[in-house]
Amino acid sequence: MSQLITAVSDQDFAQQVRTASNSQPVLVDFWAEWCGPCRMVAPVLEQLAAEQGGRLKIVKLNVDDNPQTAAAYGVRSIPTLILFKDGAPAASHVGAAPKARLAAFVTPHLAVSA
Template identity: 60%
Template sequence: MATQATTDASFDADVLQADKPVLVDFWAEWCGPCRMIAPALEELAAELGDKVSIVKLDIDENPDAPTKYGVRGIPTMILFKNGQPAATQVGAMPKNGIKQWIEREL
């Protein structure tokens, strides 16, 4: 399984109504740390795909969701469970750190 993109328009369906936890990566093209963690998120989507979906939201093209969830800096990762934000991680981390955080919060 790979990461998928979500938008303000599809956020409810992709994230809030998902049948399993969803990690949303709030990112932007110009953000170096966002590009740095992208390969790790792709690998984690493959490794943890049966437990959690990983979706990416470009904050420049989709301003509503980041505003609604108080995203001030990027990258910000928010783990949603049952349609609610359950945990937030701000800033880039190594793949192992992201994986441990996800597994701890699931």
């Protein structure tokens, strides 16, 4: 992981994602070590995290190590990105995508800076 993106687990998912999403949107990257498309998305998410600053929190959940949370949110393919807002899923995206497409996916859910 990086300083901009942190790992979450089944144990801390409620606090790190659901509770945190009450104050800012949280994008969860459901991934696995062996997943090629997941590795393709990782640097794109790093770029988004750097560009969005404090407007978006990005976390990663390894589905092999944390199957309960992945199952609870119906994750069947990876990478799956689920954006949480106000404690609940607000949008999801399945599969690798270029930066422009992922930015277009998250931007409508971000607070507008004054």
